[in-house]
Amino acid sequence: MQGGEIIRGLMRDVSIIGIGQTPVGEHWSRSLRHLAYDALSLAMRDAGTDRVDALYLGNMLSGEISGQAHLGALVADFAGMRGIEAVKVEAACASGAAAFRQGLMGVAGGYQDVVAVVGVEKMTDDVGSKVTAGLASAADADYETVHGVTFVALNALIMRRYMYEYGLSKEDFANFSVNAHANGANNPNAMFQRAISQDTFMKAGVVADPITLFDASPMADGAAAVILCPTELAREFSDNAVRILGSAAATDSLAVHDRKNPLWLQAAETSAQKAYKQAHIGPQDIDFFELHDAFTIMAALSLEACGFAEPGQGTRLAVDGEIALDGRLPIATMGGLKARGHPVGATGMYQIVEAALQLRGQAGKNQLAGPRIGMTQNIGGSGATIVTHILTNNLNQ
Amino acid sequence: MTVEIARHWRLNAQRYSLVGEECPTCHDKIFPPRDVCPHCAEAAGPDFHFSGKGEVFSHTAIYNAPEGFETQAPYTVALVKLKEGPLITAQLTDVQNDDVQIGMPVEMVTRKLAEQGDEGLILYGYKFRPQLAAA
Amino acid sequence: MAIMKPIKPVGIVGYCSYIPRYRIPAKAISQVWTDGKGGTPITEKAVAGLDEDTVTIALEAARNALLRAQINPQRIGAVWVGSESHPYAVKPTSTIVAEAIGAVPHTQAGDWEFACKAGTEAMQAGIGFVASGMQRYVLAVGADTAQGRPGDALEYTAASGGAACLIGPAAESIATFEATFSFVTDTPDFWRRPHAHYPSHGQRFTGEPAYFEHVLSAAKTIMSELGRTPKDYQHVILHQPNAKFPRRAAKMLGFEKAQWETGLLSPVVGNTYSGAAMLGLTAALDIARPGDRILCVSFGSGAGSDAFSLLVSDGIEGVARRAPTTQAYISRRREIDYARYARYRGKLLLA
Numbered sequence: 001m002q003g004g005e006i007i008r009g010l011m012r013d014v015s016i017i018g019i020g021q022t023p024v025g026e027h028w029s030r031s032l033r034h035l036a037y038d039a040l041s042l043a044m045r046d047a048g049t050d051r052v053d054a055l056y057l058g059n060m061l062s063g064e065i066s067g068q069a070h071l072g073a074l075v076a077d078f079a080g081m082r083g084i085e086a087v088k089v090e091a092a093c094a095s096g097a098a099a100f101r102q103g104l105m106g107v108a109g110g111y112q113d114v115v116a117v118v119g120v121e122k123m124t125d126d127v128g129s130k131v132t133a134g135l136a137s138a139a140d141a142d143y144e145t146v147h148g149v150t151f152v153a154l155n156a157l158i159m160r161r162y163m164y165e166y167g168l169s170k171e172d173f174a175n176f177s178v179n180a181h182a183n184g185a186n187n188p189n190a191m192f193q194r195a196i197s198q199d200t201f202m203k204a205g206v207v208a209d210p211i212t213l214f215d216a217s218p219m220a221d222g223a224a225a226v227i228l229c230p231t232e233l234a235r236e237f238s239d240n241a242v243r244i245l246g247s248a249a250a251t252d253s254l255a256v257h258d259r260k261n262p263l264w265l266q267a268a269e270t271s272a273q274k275a276y277k278q279a280h281i282g283p284q285d286i287d288f289f290e291l292h293d294a295f296t297i298m299a300a301l302s303l304e305a306c307g308f309a310e311p312g313q314g315t316r317l318a319v320d321g322e323i324a325l326d327g328r329l330p331i332a333t334m335g336g337l338k339a340r341g342h343p344v345g346a347t348g349m350y351q352i353v354e355a356a357l358q359l360r361g362q363a364g365k366n367q368l369a370g371p372r373i374g375m376t377q378n379i380g381g382s383g384a385t386i387v388t389h390i391l392t393n394n395l396n397q
Numbered sequence: 398m399t400v401e402i403a404r405h406w407r408l409n410a411q412r413y414s415l416v417g418e419e420c421p422t423c424h425d426k427i428f429p430p431r432d433v434c435p436h437c438a439e440a441a442g443p444d445f446h447f448s449g450k451g452e453v454f455s456h457t458a459i460y461n462a463p464e465g466f467e468t469q470a471p472y473t474v475a476l477v478k479l480k481e482g483p484l485i486t487a488q489l490t491d492v493q494n495d496d497v498q499i500g501m502p503v504e505m506v507t508r509k510l511a512e513q514g515d516e517g518l519i520l521y522g523y524k525f526r527p528q529l530a531a532a
Numbered sequence: 533m534a535i536m537k538p539i540k541p542v543g544i545v546g547y548c549s550y551i552p553r554y555r556i557p558a559k560a561i562s563q564v565w566t567d568g569k570g571g572t573p574i575t576e577k578a579v580a581g582l583d584e585d586t587v588t589i590a591l592e593a594a595r596n597a598l599l600r601a602q603i604n605p606q607r608i609g610a611v612w613v614g615s616e617s618h619p620y621a622v623k624p625t626s627t628i629v630a631e632a633i634g635a636v637p638h639t640q641a642g643d644w645e646f647a648c649k650a651g652t653e654a655m656q657a658g659i660g661f662v663a664s665g666m667q668r669y670v671l672a673v674g675a676d677t678a679q680g681r682p683g684d685a686l687e688y689t690a691a692s693g694g695a696a697c698l699i700g701p702a703a704e705s706i707a708t709f710e711a712t713f714s715f716v717t718d719t720p721d722f723w724r725r726p727h728a729h730y731p732s733h734g735q736r737f738t739g740e741p742a743y744f745e746h747v748l749s750a751a752k753t754i755m756s757e758l759g760r761t762p763k764d765y766q767h768v769i770l771h772q773p774n775a776k777f778p779r780r781a782a783k784m785l786g787f788e789k790a791q792w793e794t795g796l797l798s799p800v801v802g803n804t805y806s807g808a809a810m811l812g813l814t815a816a817l818d819i820a821r822p823g824d825r826i827l828c829v830s831f832g833s834g835a836g837s838d839a840f841s842l843l844v845s846d847g848i849e850g851v852a853r854r855a856p857t858t859q860a861y862i863s864r865r866r867e868i869d870y871a872r873y874a875r876y877r878g879k880l881l882l883a
Contacts, residue, residue, distance in 0.1 A: 129464040144486045146510060150462070
């Protein structure tokens with residue numbers, strides 16, 4: 001078999017049997033280990049299990065912000081599971097989904113039966129410029145960061161060029177933010193639980209032109225967790241398990257300037273196409289999409305790269321209302337990064353937990369009407385690591 | 398402060414004067430230099446001296462600077478399309494952010510990128526400014 | 533008198549200035565300290581931006597001097613930068629410049645300091661290096677980002693800028709050195725101790741016993757030893773700490789306004805210290821014609837003057853246009869207020 005051709009080898013089918021999350025926000029009295037434990041214990045309780053074979057932690061900045069590397073052993077011990085295999089997985093903002101994929105591979109490959117994956121990030125343990133520098137370390141240190149480029153700035157560079165090439169204005173992006181905030185209003189775990197108007201969006205202060213406050217997702221503390229096991233065992237634990245239909249990760253150049261087309265998320269396209277192929281579906285079969293709207297521009301680019309819109313047309317889905325809960329392709333159904341908040345290395349896990357809530361019919365006021373297939377996409381850096389998952393509530397293999 | 402000396406020192410040629418590479422196979426001009434040509438995957442090299450002329454591909458202003466750059470804010474960063482092909486990230490200097498336009502011709506200058514505090518090293522490297530006409 | 537003449541003819545093969553784009557009008561400074569009622573020694577001065585220092589100023593001037601000379605930087609045998617504001621107390625400015633222009637590693641490099649005449653000293657030594665046959669080309673740069681104590685008379689004039697001269701064989705030159713001469717005494721008119729941020733000076737003592745004594749002596753001696761009079765020169769450039777001193781000295785020597793106005797830049801640039809006399813020289817070279825003679829006299833506190841008599845050669849034709857002229861840098865101008873000036877020049881306490 002040629003490299004890259006494996007669709008599904010001799011793997012076990014895997015399902016999510018438990019989910020847990022902490023509210024996203026400022027957890028002044030809870031540290032990294034506390035937050036991880038909070039989400040993990042909720043997920044284990046949800047799965048009805050008191051043991052896991054391994055723990056995978058998605059986290060980006062524990063070393064930079066909390067002075068803490070070696071997070072796997074720390075959390076395993078703190079959670080009372082000293083002795084199990086535990087490791088941190090880092091892929092910038094895509095750390096959460098990257099960790100999830102490691103857990104998935106552990107179970108699918110038969111190395112472990114019951115696995116916990118926790119995405120956790122503690123952003124508030126240091127001051128702004130230090131955190132900004134930490135986030136910027138997702139970019140190319142020698143060729144981007146050394147020039148004082150921030151993470152917001154990289155997105156601003158992409159957004160300005162995108163608007164220039166496709167003749168778009170700020171209004172075209174407004175509904176990504178308005179939609180996310182409307183959905184966040186009904187999510188008790190969201191950082192911002194207040195709807196905003198188009199007018200509020202348009203009047204927001206500049207962060208890095210053309211990105212204004214309501215284009216950008218807020219940094220926050222948070223942790224989200226799932227428990228995985230082989231699908232054939234899932235019913236023993238749970239009557240509302242969520243099955244993983246597709247999982248793929250892809251990379252692109254770390255630096256925006258090294259991409260042939262800086263306006264195209266190649267790793268999103270590659271990972272989405274792989275995931276579609278694994279799930280034997282196409283974009284038309286996706287009922288809702290938890291995308292990585294760290295910035296409104298990323299939402300547009302993600303929609304295009306995954307085949308939901310033509311290049312340059314991503315904002316049309318927002319303008320036409322197709323991304324709303326009652327639209328053709330609901331996105332950010334629990335608020336997305338924009339309103340739920342973006343606890344960097346935990347974000348990918350929040351997306352998966354939220355998709356599971358929708359598929360389990362537990363999304364409260366934001367519950368979609370009988371969704372069968374949901375997709376999540378977690379973007380690391382400015383698009384250098386992108387991890388796509390397709391989930392379903394249909395356990396029949 | 399004595400950190401990060403070698404990390405920057407080894408990049409002197411490219412930082413100070415945009416020395417990149419030319420791929421011997423596809424003749425693409427490469428910056429920053431790397432071991433493998435990103436286009437044809439052959440070994441890259443030899444050195445290629447970029448003219449430093451290019452145009453603004455995109456730009457933004459930074460008000461909330463990361464650690465180490467706080468005293469420079471506000472400053473302008475850009476993606477610059479070099480005349481010879483590559484796109485690179487750099488600060489724009491000697492220009493007001495409001496005056497920057499996509500497509501604006503710019504040229505490379507070597508300026509201070511950052512200082513490691515009052516006692517540390519001064520880091521010099523490429524920035525771009527609006528093209529200054531020769532006489 | 534010991535005027536210095538090279539055994540083998542030596543000249544300038546490339547040159548350029550650099551002036552930062554920011555200007556603070558003297559009026560903006562006097563508003564802060566005298567309610568705008570005090571007199572001002574110049575119109576405005578050039579201020580380095582936040583990302584500029586002596587290295588970056590020297591480097592741009594050096595790069596453009598190479599553009600004008602059109603020689604391979606690997607053939608430069610020495611890179612010498614004169615300044616009283618080297619960014620490091622220990623670690624050479626010259627190695628950074630040499631690396632960035634591509635002259636390393638087979639080159640000599642060194643930093644020079646003699647208040648405002650550090651650049652012309654490097655030129656003099658360069659003449660010797662080339663004339664002796666030890667090296668074919670020497671790059672001599674004078675550059676400064678001078679600081680004046682807030683409220684002090686020097687604050688009106690202490691400016692940022694520099695110029696580079698690539699010295700080489702006369703046959704390739706745009707102007708040849710007829711002779712050079714130095715006049716030096718121990719005269720403490722202006723100084724700065726190692727850890728002091730701002731210099732101190734002797735106020736009126738900087739005039740007659742310092743500036744005038746040295747500049748006039750150097751200028752008179754080199755002219756008389758060469759058998760020349762002011763009429764033999766199309767351009768005269770005297771060190772310019774303000775607008776008044778060089779005008780007065782030029783008049784005392786018998787020069788007319790037409791001879792000094794091209795090279796008198798201090799009214800609109802300020803005193804660029806090690807760059808000052810060399811900056812004036814570049815402005816003269818920008819418009820000089822073959823056969824023109826140029827007299828250039830620097831002054832460095834402490835104190836001394838270096839005088840140069842130059843004869844412009846046919847090689848000057850078309851050279852100026854290969855890089856921005858000094859007037860082009862002067863007209864590239866963005867006015868700043870005192871607050872921004874204070875920030876750019878590190879006068880705000882940030883830590």
